[in-house]
Amino acid sequence: MKVTDLIKNSGEPFTSIEIIPPKKGFKIKALFAELEALMKYKPAFMSVTSHAHARSIELVGGKEVERIKSKRLDTNAICIAAQSRFGVEPTPHVICRGFTKDETEDVLLTLHFHGIKNVLALRGDAAPATSGTSFANEYASELVEQIQRMNQGIYLDPIDDAEKTDFCVGVAGYPEKHFEAPDFETDLKWLKHKVDCGADFIITQMFFDNSAFYKFRDEAAKIGIRVPIIPGIKPLYKKEHLESLPRIFYTNIPESVKESISRFNDPEDIYKAGIESTIAQCKDLLANGVPGIHFYSMGIAKPTSDVLNGLALANHHV
Numbered sequence: 001m002k003v004t005d006l007i008k009n010s011g012e013p014f015t016s017i018e019i020i021p022p023k024k025g026f027k028i029k030a031l032f033a034e035l036e037a038l039m040k041y042k043p044a045f046m047s048v049t050s051h052a053h054a055r056s057i058e059l060v061g062g063k064e065v066e067r068i069k070s071k072r073l074d075t076n077a078i079c080i081a082a083q084s085r086f087g088v089e090p091t092p093h094v095i096c097r098g099f100t101k102d103e104t105e106d107v108l109l110t111l112h113f114h115g116i117k118n119v120l121a122l123r124g125d126a127a128p129a130t131s132g133t134s135f136a137n138e139y140a141s142e143l144v145e146q147i148q149r150m151n152q153g154i155y156l157d158p159i160d161d162a163e164k165t166d167f168c169v170g171v172a173g174y175p176e177k178h179f180e181a182p183d184f185e186t187d188l189k190w191l192k193h194k195v196d197c198g199a200d201f202i203i204t205q206m207f208f209d210n211s212a213f214y215k216f217r218d219e220a221a222k223i224g225i226r227v228p229i230i231p232g233i234k235p236l237y238k239k240e241h242l243e244s245l246p247r248i249f250y251t252n253i254p255e256s257v258k259e260s261i262s263r264f265n266d267p268e269d270i271y272k273a274g275i276e277s278t279i280a281q282c283k284d285l286l287a288n289g290v291p292g293i294h295f296y297s298m299g300i301a302k303p304t305s306d307v308l309n310g311l312a313l314a315n316h317h318v
């Protein structure tokens with residue numbers, strides 16, 4: 001089912017989950033065990049991140065040769081396996097950078113063939129391998145347009161009476177602005193542009209200060225963004241998170257949250273304080289009318305499960 005229909009049909013706030021494909025060589029049994037633990041909470045959908053291939057130059061027979069390899073298990077394979085194994089609605093991430101429009105078209109057709117209804121369209125952060133050519137999408141908005149064209153049966157090359165895909169398209173939003181944007185208003189203007197290009201819902205970058213999210217939601221509404229905005233929440237459970245998450249994701253962790261966790265030294269106490277802080281954050285969001293909460297689980301079930309147990313959201317949604 002499309003995420004937008006799941007939201008419409010859901011009488012209560014829903015839970016959704018994001019996972020990251022494990023690195024190559026990771027035991028598939030272990031991945032399924034984590035997913036099984038998360039599926040107990042009946043997520044409305046499960047999104048799976050996507051990553052550009054790594055490129056390196058290697059010497060082969062004395063010649064320099066470019067080697068292109070993937071470091072992680074395939075996003076779409078995980079989505080398809082999880083769909084058939086657990087019946088969960090998969091939402092693969094599709095990224096611009098590192099892929100040509102033709103490669104993207106092929107991926108979208110494969111997903112459509114497998115009955116996948118939702119995709120999250122993103123630019124990605126890797127260096128653009130095909131930048132400067134007309135064969136790659138530069139911004140997520142162009143990818144959204146490509147997907148919406150395929151939804152009308154318009155492919156890169158003209159095909160008479162072509163199969164129409166039927167994707168519901170999500171995009172990323174940044175309550176604390178995207179790190180490259182000159183200011184909050186400019187970033188919001190580009191978010192509106194993504195919606196105008198056909199985005200059906202927005203999932204936010206992780207944040208820890210709910211007031212930033214409420215301001216973002218209000219300002220988005222003021223400029224005419226009417227699609228559902230789903231907050232993305234990362235459970236805190238390690239002291240390192242207090243330093244690493246703001247650095248990697250350009251987000252602010254309020255002093256009160258930092259203090260509630262950093263006063264402990266024992267990893268179990270830190271874990272407990274972090275999860276309690278995440279539960280409090282989610283309770284406040286739910287009290288303020290969010291349609292659901294998207295958890296950045298990273299494919300590790302326990303912290304997200306502990307937050308959901310604390311919220312008693314299990315089995316209460318969709």
Ligand code: FAD
Binds near residue numbers: 140171203204205
């Ligand atoms: P865009 O919407 O294209 O925006 C990128 C920047 O350009 C912004 O600063 C924006 O203000 C600006 N901009 C947008 N359009 C224009 C325009 N037409 N002209 C000028 N400026 C413009 N990364 C991955 O590699 N894989 C993933 O699976 C992945 N999943 C994610 C999931 C979520 C929910 C989020 C929030 C992020 C995810 N990311 C992922 C990270 C994301 O790819 C990066 O944050 C990336 O830098 C921006 O992606 P975007 O889709 O928001 O880009």
